[in-house]
Structure formats: structure tokens, C-alpha cells
Amino acid sequence: MTEEKPAELIFICFMLLHGYVAALNCTSPTPESLFNALEKELFPKHLIRPSKSFSDPINISIAITLVGIMGVDEKSQTLKTVLWQVLEWDIEGLSWDEKECGTRRVSIPREKLWIPDVQIYEFTDEDKSPQTPYVYLYNTGRVFDDKPxxxxxxxxxxxxxxxxxxxxxxxxxxxxxxxxxxxxxxxxATPEEILQESREVLMTNGEWELADVGIAHSTLAIDVGNYSEIKYFIILRRRPILYVVNLLIPSCFLITLDLFSFLLPPQSVDRASFKMTLILGYTVFLLIMNDLLPVTGETTPLINIFFSISLALMVASLLETVFITNIQFSSSQYSAVPQWLSVLVLQYLAVVVFLPPKKNNRVTVSLQPPATDPAKNTKTSIISARDPQGVSDDKPPVKPCPGCSAPPEPELVELRKLSRDLMAIRLQMDKQCRGSSTSQEWQMIGLVIDRLLFGLYIVFIFVGFITIMSVWIWNNSYTV
Structure with a gap:
């Protein structure tokens, strides 16, 4: 072991001085000759980074092509795509003559070469793509690694x-x-080339389309060193036709139907049951289409807010219809309208909804006798004061006349009876006029509230339509 270490050191120093590998010499222009030369000069060194020295970095050229958009999961915040990744780098000192060896490039097994450990930092799942066992090696020492x-x-x-x-x-x-x-x-490759090639080979035509591609160079700095990285920005645009047809248009139909239900007269048609049916149908519609809506815990989509406001307006219109129906049939039993409510609704809100209060054209008929006849006026008052129970008694009382033997005159009896009848009629009419005035005031309040909610419905539909169209136009005209 001690004898082998000096030999290894000498070999490494020789490579550092003369390059990673030398030019290949082929004995004949045949594959066997080329592979024998590669087996001798290159393959035994596949564990060593192919550079002249440890201080020389290897430039890894990268290009990608987007060939499939499998889907976007809003709940897990993930993107599923299929890419073609192309890596290219040079092996220092490696070359051969094309005529001498018989070819310009050759495919060799991946495990025979040093492969850079290039990864995608945003990976969240195992790469289940098929493995490519071969890479291309050119006579200039250029390695071409293309894999899905x-x-x-x-x-x-x-x-x-x-x-x-x-x-x-x-x-x-x-x-x-x-x-x-x-x-x-x-x-x-430039972003324009990547975008053009990706659109040509894109295999999916589903919910998403490729809008643009951007590239940025960056360096990730940590405590022990810096990492070189290239960041690709994949700009995706959602195709909204499916959601417009299945979500927005039916919802707008139901809202418009509830809007025109305000034209139904509540005194002759059961408007409340009609609105209740609409609310039930809208709720069932939202439950059925719930799977089409995105699920996320960070941001509430604008379309969800649109649906919530629509349902809230439907419920408010139903409550307002119940209130108006109650006024129509029970307002005569209500007490007088509070002053603050009358001022707020009849003086301010009525002007806002273009429904000013009507002038009172009722003619008041007085049953009091004219002031030019004080004798009759005094007489009538005396008759009313002396006969407080005459409203419910049709039999005229007999006034005792101790000094007179003749009965009272028939005209006087008839006048007394007529006075009692007129007084009863007057009291009843005064009571009815006061109740009618209160009822009319409550009905006017209900009419103003009904017109106000009708106006809010129109404003909401108009603003919602403008917002949806603006976002749609901005989406279709988006450019990076």
C-alpha cells in the first residue's frame, strides 16, 4: 500500500500538469478502436471532476424545454410539469480526429463519465421520469446530456x-x-428560444397555457461557500372558459332573476316563497360547483367573495320582502313611526332612491258648526255634554218638565239624535284617519327600503360585471 501511494500522487500531478486526458489515438476508424482508446484514457477517471486543476471551475450549460403541464394543485401549492433538461460541459484535454476514429460523436453509458449533480431546488416529490442510460460525447470533448x-x-x-x-x-x-x-x-438558450420550442412541442392542451419564460442568474451564499444557480420563471395562464360557463354565467342568471323579482307586487303575489326558492337553488348550485373552486388557506379568491355577496343580497332581499309583506297586512296595528326613522328614511334615503314623499292631498272635513252661529254651537255643546251616553243609546232621554204638561217637540228629539250620530261618526273617522296615516307612513318606509335594495342589486351587478370584464381583458393582454 505504501508503494502504491507515491505512484498515485505522481499520476495525479502528471494529470494536473498535462490536462485531464490527452488526445485519443485510434488505430483504425472503427467503434472498437475508439472505445478501446476511451477505455484506456477516459473511463477509469469517471470519478474525477474533468478539469486541469482543483481551482478551475467547470461550466455547465443548461437549457430546458417545457413539454407538458400536468396540473396545478392550489391546496398543496405545487406545480406538476414535464421537462426536457439538456446539460452540456467539456472534458478538459479530450479530443480525437474524426477521420482517424471514424465518427464525430459517440453515445456512451452514463456511468462511464463524471456527471454533475444538478438538481431542481423546488423539488417536493420523487422524480419518476424514465431514466436515460446514455449520453453523447463529441470529438471536441463536449458532453451532451439530454433527459426528461x-x-x-x-x-x-x-x-x-x-x-x-x-x-x-x-x-x-x-x-x-x-x-x-x-x-x-x-x-x-435564450428565453425566447425556450418559449418558442416549448410551444411547438407542448403536449397538453388542458386548463393551463404557457404565457412566457424568464431566466435569472443568481448565487446562493451560505456560510461555507457560494452555489451557482440558474432560475427559470414559468409564466402560466389559466384558461377561464370552463369556469365562466359553469360558475359565473349560472350565478349571474340567478342573481338577475332575483333582481327582477322586485317587480312582483308583494300585496298580490307571494314574493317571499319565490325568493326562498331562488336561495335554495343558489345554495345547491354552490354545493355542486364547490369542487371547481380553489382551496387555499392564504388568499380568498375574488370569485368566492362574489358568490358570498350574491348570497347575502338574496338573503337580505328575502328579509326585506318579509318586512314589506308584514307592513302591507299589519301596518294598521303599528304604533307611530319614530321620528329618527321617519327623518332618515323618508327625507334622506327617499331622495337617494329618487322616491320623494308625496304631498298630503286629503281634505279634512270638520263637523263643528260654523262660528257665525254661536247660539246653535252652544246648544249643540250643551246637548253633547248632557248626554254622554248617547253614542250607544238610540232612545232619546226625556227631559223632565215639571212646569210643562206638553211633551218635548219632535224636532228637538231628532236634532239630539242626529248630533249623537254625527259625533260617533266623527270619532270613528278621526281614529281611522290617524291609523291610515301611520299605515301609509310605514308602507312608504317599506317602499323606500325596497327601492334601496333594488338599487344596491343593480350597482352590485354593474360593478361585478365591470370587474370581471376588466380582469379578463387584463389576463388576455398580459405580457412579460
Whole structure:
């Protein structure tokens, strides 16, 4: 063992001075001759990094092609893709003559060469892609390693604008062990070339489409050294047609139907049962389509807020319909409207909804006698005061007349009876007028609230439509 160590040291020093390997000499232009030369000069050194010295880094050129977008999982925040990864590097000092050896390149087993430990830092699952056992070796010492990779990578998804969202997922390629002083990552293809080739060979035509590709060089610094890495940004755009047809359009239909239900007169049609049926149908619709909505704990999508506000407006319209129906049939039994409520609703909200209060055109009829006849007025008052129970008694009382033997005049009896009847009619009309005024005021409040909710519905539908169209247009016109 002690005799072999000096020989190994001499061999290593010789390689450092004269390069990793020397030029190959082939005895004939046949595969056997070339492989014999490789077996002699290159294959025994597959455990050694192919550089002249330990201080010289090896430049690893990398290029990728996106050939499949398998899916995006919002719940686990992962992206599933299929890539073609192309790595290229040079073996220092290796070369052969194409005419002498008979070929410009040759495929050799992967385990016969030193392979860089380039990995994707965002890996979250095992790579289950098929293994490629061979790599190309050119007569200039250039190694070409092309293999497919099934990538399950972590990606921070932003789904606030779902289903019109655009995702920016990064894939960072770099050596797992070697520092930048030993292995240096170099860009192999431009972003435009990667994007064009990826769109030509993209095999999937599902929910996502490739919008753009970006590249950034970076260096990861740790305590013991720096790592060279290249980061690719995969820009994906979701195709929203499926969600627009299955989610937004049916929801808008139900909301519009609930909007036009305000035109139903509550006094003659059971509007509450109609709205209750709509709420039940909308709830069943959301339960059925729940699987299409994204699930995440960080951000609430805008479409979920849209559905929640829609359901809240439906419930509010149902409660308002119950209130108006109650007013229509029971307002005569209510007490007077509070002053603050009357001022708030009838003076301010009524102007907002373009429903100003109507002027009171009712004519008040007074049953009091005219002031020019004080004698009759006094007489009528005396009759009413002397006969307080005459409202419910039709038999006129007989006034005792000790000095008179003749009965009272028939005209006086009739006048007394007529006075009692008129007083009863007046009291009943006053009571009815006061109740009618209170009922009309409550009904006016209900009408203002109904018009206010109708206006809120229109504003919500208009704003929601403008927002959805703006996000859709911005999504389709997105450029990096």
C-alpha cells in the first residue's frame, strides 16, 4: 500500500500538469478502436471532476424545454410539469480526429463519465421520469446530456383573480454539493428560444397555457461557500372558459332573476316563497360547483367573495320582502313611526332612491258648526255634554218638565239624535284617519327600503360585471 501511494500522487500531478486526458489515438476508424482508446484514457477517471486543476471551475450549460403541464394543485401549492433538461460541459484535454476514429460523436453509458449533480431546488416529490442510460460525447470533448424530468415543484400560487389568474412559478437549477468555485451554471438558450420550442412541442392542451419564460442568474451564499444557480420563471395562464360557463354565467342568471323579482307586487303575489326558492337553488348550485373552486388557506379568491355577496343580497332581499309583506297586512296595528326613522328614511334615503314623499292631498272635513252661529254651537255643546251616553243609546232621554204638561217637540228629539250620530261618526273617522296615516307612513318606509335594495342589486351587478370584464381583458393582454 505504501508503494502504491507515491505512484498515485505522481499520476495525479502528471494529470494536473498535462490536462485531464490527452488526445485519443485510434488505430483504425472503427467503434472498437475508439472505445478501446476511451477505455484506456477516459473511463477509469469517471470519478474525477474533468478539469486541469482543483481551482478551475467547470461550466455547465443548461437549457430546458417545457413539454407538458400536468396540473396545478392550489391546496398543496405545487406545480406538476414535464421537462426536457439538456446539460452540456467539456472534458478538459479530450479530443480525437474524426477521420482517424471514424465518427464525430459517440453515445456512451452514463456511468462511464463524471456527471454533475444538478438538481431542481423546488423539488417536493420523487422524480419518476424514465431514466436515460446514455449520453453523447463529441470529438471536441463536449458532453451532451439530454433527459426528461417529471417535476413536482413547490410554487406560491396567487389565486385572488381566479379563474383569470396568472401564475409565476420558478424552477431553480444548480449543483447540490459543488460550490461555484467547482461547478458554474451557464445559460444555454435564450428565453425566447425556450418559449418558442416549448410551444411547438407542448403536449397538453388542458386548463393551463404557457404565457412566457424568464431566466435569472443568481448565487446562493451560505456560510461555507457560494452555489451557482440558474432560475427559470414559468409564466402560466389559466384558461377561464370552463369556469365562466359553469360558475359565473349560472350565478349571474340567478342573481338577475332575483333582481327582477322586485317587480312582483308583494300585496298580490307571494314574493317571499319565490325568493326562498331562488336561495335554495343558489345554495345547491354552490354545493355542486364547490369542487371547481380553489382551496387555499392564504388568499380568498375574488370569485368566492362574489358568490358570498350574491348570497347575502338574496338573503337580505328575502328579509326585506318579509318586512314589506308584514307592513302591507299589519301596518294598521303599528304604533307611530319614530321620528329618527321617519327623518332618515323618508327625507334622506327617499331622495337617494329618487322616491320623494308625496304631498298630503286629503281634505279634512270638520263637523263643528260654523262660528257665525254661536247660539246653535252652544246648544249643540250643551246637548253633547248632557248626554254622554248617547253614542250607544238610540232612545232619546226625556227631559223632565215639571212646569210643562206638553211633551218635548219632535224636532228637538231628532236634532239630539242626529248630533249623537254625527259625533260617533266623527270619532270613528278621526281614529281611522290617524291609523291610515301611520299605515301609509310605514308602507312608504317599506317602499323606500325596497327601492334601496333594488338599487344596491343593480350597482352590485354593474360593478361585478365591470370587474370581471376588466380582469379578463387584463389576463388576455398580459405580457412579460
Amino acid at each position: 424530468i417529471r417535476v413536482v415543484s413547490s410554487c406560491q400560487l396567487e389565486i385572488y383573480t381566479f379563474p383569470f389568474d396568472i401564475q409565476n412559478c420558478s424552477l431553480t437549477f444548480g449543483p447540490y454539493l459543488h460550490f461555484s468555485s467547482e461547478v458554474r451554471m451557464v445559460q444555454g
